[in-house]
Amino acid sequence: MFVKMGLASWNLQIDRATKVFDAFSDEELYTPVAPGKNRIIYLYGHLATYHDALKETLGLGKWDKPQYAAIFLQNPDNVEADLPSVAELKTYWQTVHAELNELFVNLPAADWFKRHNAMTDEDFEKDPLRNRLSVVLSRANHVAYHIGQIKLVKTS
Amino acid sequence: MFVKMGLASWNLQIDRATKVFDAFSDEELYTPVAPGKNRIIYLYGHLATYHDALKETLGLGKWDKPQYAAIFLQNPDNVEADLPSVAELKTYWQTVHAELNELFVNLPAADWFKRHNAMTDEDFEKDPLRNRLSVVLSRANHVAYHIGQIKLVKTS
DSSP states (O other): OHHHHHHHHHHHHHHHHHHHHHTSOTTGGGSBSSTTSOBHHHHHHHHHHHHHHHHHHTTSSOOSOGGGHHHHTSSOOOTTSOOOOHHHHHHHHHHHHHHHHHHHHHSOGGGGGSBOTTSOHHHHHHOTTSBHHHHHHHHHHHHHHHHHHHTTSOOO | OHHHHHHHHHHHHHHHHHHHHHTSOTTGGGSBSSTTSOBHHHHHHHHHHHHHHHHHHTTSSOOSOGGGHHHHTSSOOOTTSOOOOHHHHHHHHHHHHHHHHHHHHHSOGGGGGSBOTTSOHHHHHHOTTSBHHHHHHHHHHHHHHHHHHHTTSOOO
16 A cells, blocks of 8 residues: 555656656757756756666666766766757656556565665664665655756746 | 655655755845746745645644735745745744644554545545545655755855
């Protein structure tokens, strides 16, 4: 039951983000969310890459495109950066979230309450609330954080 | 355990928001998050009022200041609006979240999975995932959504 609730919270944010990104034309995706701030396309790649990495964080799969980490995770947006095309990012977004969905629906409920790979056994003993499901809840909040920024951009 | 995880997610966002708001001077709180968008102080009142109303939504308590709904929930920010002072909003923020915390820690685990007041018995039968705890998860995402916007404002 709680796993279903946690996944519902995740899915709600991903569905919402998908709709928000899809509402922009390819050109509009290059708009910054506010003057001098990240462009929408950067946040598109940022969330997709972070969620690609999530498979490894949860110990459930492999990171498809670790080469994107330098562009979308380790560095802020930069107009000089050689970004993947919008078409590539759209495919990437869909693939990553389809993979995660497949992994999530097939994970036995008990496994959600196990330690994830970003923490040690010792830390987990001290704080068993920081399990796989709590990582997904935290990532859902992270998606909402960036949707809030993107929603500041007016679409015509 | 599930309840603790959900509340941890909520508390994390509230603690983060509290720190974010407290980092601004009284004057800085009147800065819009982006040109022509809501001012930080509006979002301060917006979240506090929404969470004040949450006590009634959850069927756990009474709304302290329903008179704030017109300013902070039913209308967007407006420089002509007669906002409460920063000092009043700080007290309100602290009071509302202290009250919620008190209610949350004392609610028996089973009661978290009961219907909340914003839905009918019929709807709840169809979708028991939409219980009190799921409302709190959703409100945590809503907090993250606005923190993302506020973090666009540079502090000196």
